Amino acid sequence: MFNFHKDHKSLANTALFVFVGLSIFIAVVPAFQMQETKPLPSMEPLTEQQHRGFNIYIAENCVSCHTQQVRNIEMDNAWGERPSIPSDYYFSKKRMDVWRQSPSILGSERTGPDLTNVGKRQSGEEWHLLHLYNPRTVVKESIMPGYPWLFEEKNEQDIAPDDRVIPVPASFLRHPSKKIVATQQALDLVAYLQSLEQPALQGDGTAEFIASIKKKKATVSESEETGNLPDGTALYASTCAACHQADGEGLPGAFPPLAGSAIVNDENPETLIRIILEGYDTRPEYGVMAPFANMLSDEEIAAIATHERGNWGNNAPAVSPQKVKEIRKLIQNLKE
Structure with missing residues (x-):
């Protein structure tokens, strides 16, 4: 017994016994005791195309720079409407087979923004394709590498009717005479990114972001008393600037400019609000703009429209939430 420290066989067996025992106690037993996670009612499984895109997302190692976890701290409110819960990962955490667990998408570093809700923040296909080809086309300060191998260069006469041509600005083309066409891999990856929307919770849901509960209540109270609009500058920066750019100049061939726009400066803001x-589709002149009716409140839309109508040389009257409400109701009546 006193020679235990000299008995190599006993030392190895003891270390193995302790390791196995701790593994069972810490990992295996809790896993069996945990209640089975179920998907949220509003969640839908990935389509075949989205699943292919998920595999490309993993293969290109996007998880090394992008997380998909909204923590319950106030600073993460920018990435999701609520903290993440286990059910959010129901369709992405299933085992690939008996021997392999599904790849983790949580990530551990945010060199780039969190993608939990990117399908809602950036729902347009053109934006994602441009961003994949060369991120600097839509985000000038981006340090993300481009993925040109997910695209093909073709002469205009070689473009097939079903080819997805990307409106890349001439300054970013290696061969200005050629067109950039998205491969099926690029389209699959974008389909997966567009599917990333934080599902809504029913009932009371989970706790709100830490340190933001009192702040939110105070903001609501202040809004009710003063009638002030939300911060249109911040809303524009988080919702619109990625396409229309921070200076409102847009992106030639992809997203129209708002500076000097006749629609933005119209005395009657109805067209802008609609x-x-x-949304808006002016292809092939510009890319498709996704609708924001289900994403933004009347107050938020009024704040964004007011910001656009009063900046970059634009000079048009402010927009009220009541005006947005009237037009929203008009659209609903026309659809019924």
């Missing part, structure tokens, strides 16, 4: 609510 575009924000319903």
